[in-house]
Amino acid sequence: MGEELENMKKIGVLTSGGDAPGMNAAIRAVVRTAIYKGMKVYGIRRGFQGLMHGDIDQMDAASVGEIRHRGGTILNTARAEAFKTEEGIQKALTVLKVFGIEGLVVIGGDGSFRGARDLSQRGFPTIGIPGTIDNDIVCTEVTIGFDTAVNTVLEAINKIRDTVASHERTNIIEVMGRHSGEIAIATAIAGGAEGIIIPEVPVDIDLLCKRIIEGRNRGKTSSIIILAEGAGKAMELEEIIEKRTGMETRATVLGYLQRGGSPSAADIILASRMGYHAVELLENNIGNRVVISKNNKIMDEDINKALAMPSKFNEELFELAMVLSI
Numbered sequence: 001m002g003e004e005l006e007n008m009k010k011i012g013v014l015t016s017g018g019d020a021p022g023m024n025a026a027i028r029a030v031v032r033t034a035i036y037k038g039m040k041v042y043g044i045r046r047g048f049q050g051l052m053h054g055d056i057d058q059m060d061a062a063s064v065g066e067i068r069h070r071g072g073t074i075l076n077t078a079r080a081e082a083f084k085t086e087e088g089i090q091k092a093l094t095v096l097k098v099f100g101i102e103g104l105v106v107i108g109g110d111g112s113f114r115g116a117r118d119l120s121q122r123g124f125p126t127i128g129i130p131g132t133i134d135n136d137i138v139c140t141e142v143t144i145g146f147d148t149a150v151n152t153v154l155e156a157i158n159k160i161r162d163t164v165a166s167h168e169r170t171n172i173i174e175v176m177g178r179h180s181g182e183i184a185i186a187t188a189i190a191g192g193a194e195g196i197i198i199p200e201v202p203v204d205i206d207l208l209c210k211r212i213i214e215g216r217n218r219g220k221t222s223s224i225i226i227l228a229e230g231a232g233k234a235m236e237l238e239e240i241i242e243k244r245t246g247m248e249t250r251a252t253v254l255g256y257l258q259r260g261g262s263p264s265a266a267d268i269i270l271a272s273r274m275g276y277h278a279v280e281l282l283e284n285n286i287g288n289r290v291v292i293s294k295n296n297k298i299m300d301e302d303i304n305k306a307l308a309m310p311s312k313f314n315e316e317l318f319e320l321a322m323v324l325s326i
């Protein structure tokens with residue numbers, strides 16, 4: 001019989017990369033689940049940067065009170081180039097040893113998962129939780145923060161629509177998504193956009209302008225075009241569309257307001273379930289996994305496999321957005 005490993009007793013949690021609404025709810029779930037299971041839990045501030053510098057405090061059930069509904073992350077987040085070097089990783093491993101921390105939960109995007117993988121590869125059990133508004137992590141159907149960001153953008157579209165319709169204009173709304181059209185597709189459908197431009201599909205400006213003109217001829221008083229930031233610049237498109245359609249055109253770049261705000265109920269629930277699952281894995285000394293949501297079930301996947309999955313975009317939803325935008 002092999003020697004049985006004892007359950008883990010001390011874990012750490014950090015947030016890394018871009019902040020996302022719901023990260024606090026995930027931190028809360030990790031802390032409270034760990035305490036419920038009799039573990040000690042440490043909050044690491046400023047992501048891998050803080051980890052390398054020992055910016056660490058023990059957390060208790062009260063330290064995560066009243067954070068569930070708050071945007072951003074109480075642990076702060078950072079981008080830490082030095083962590084990508086062997087020296088940086090060794091520094092982090094030394095700090096973890098000094099604090100007696102045996103396992104780590106990393107809440108962030110795929111860059112953060114590479115950091116989590118690097119720690120796991122060196123024998124330190126680390127679990128990734130997908131927290132990013134971009135919903136660009138292929139292994140999971142949804143990431144923490146996406147639902148909130150989509151709702152925030154939708155609110156903005158509805159407000160912009162009022163003024164655009166009053167002035168009989170076209171408005172290009174630039175949303176986040178450097179490599180992914182996920183936010184653009186979801187908000188184009190929910191916001192009834194007349195056009196959608198995403199990085200995954202080459203834009204047909206002639207068709208777009210033709211549709212705007214046809215819409216106006218049918219009596220439409222406004223047109224909203226959703227543009228994912230990775231597919232072009234709203235200001236440049238504004239000029240082109242105004243010239244070609246002869247309609248007054250404006251551009252709005254939503255920027256960081258898409259990241260902030262109170263998380264939606266869906267994001268709080270997702271974050272709570274994922275945080276709980278991450279602690280269950282660590283409790284059993286399981287590392288090198290990413291917590292995922294599939295068919296509304298919370299599961300986990302090997303980090304290397306998750307990182308190697310080719311990016312794909314939701315063609316079906318894109319088609320739907322195109323069909324409904326006529």
Ligand code: ATP
Nearest residue numbers: 017018048079080083108109110111112114115132
């Ligand atoms: P978002 O999707 O919101 O941008 P992210 O987690 O992808 O989030 P990154 O800036 O790519 O954000 O990564 C966050 C941090 O993770 C980096 O600053 C770095 O400390 C660590 N990291 C990123 N890539 C790697 C890598 N290849 N190897 C080790 N660590 C990495």
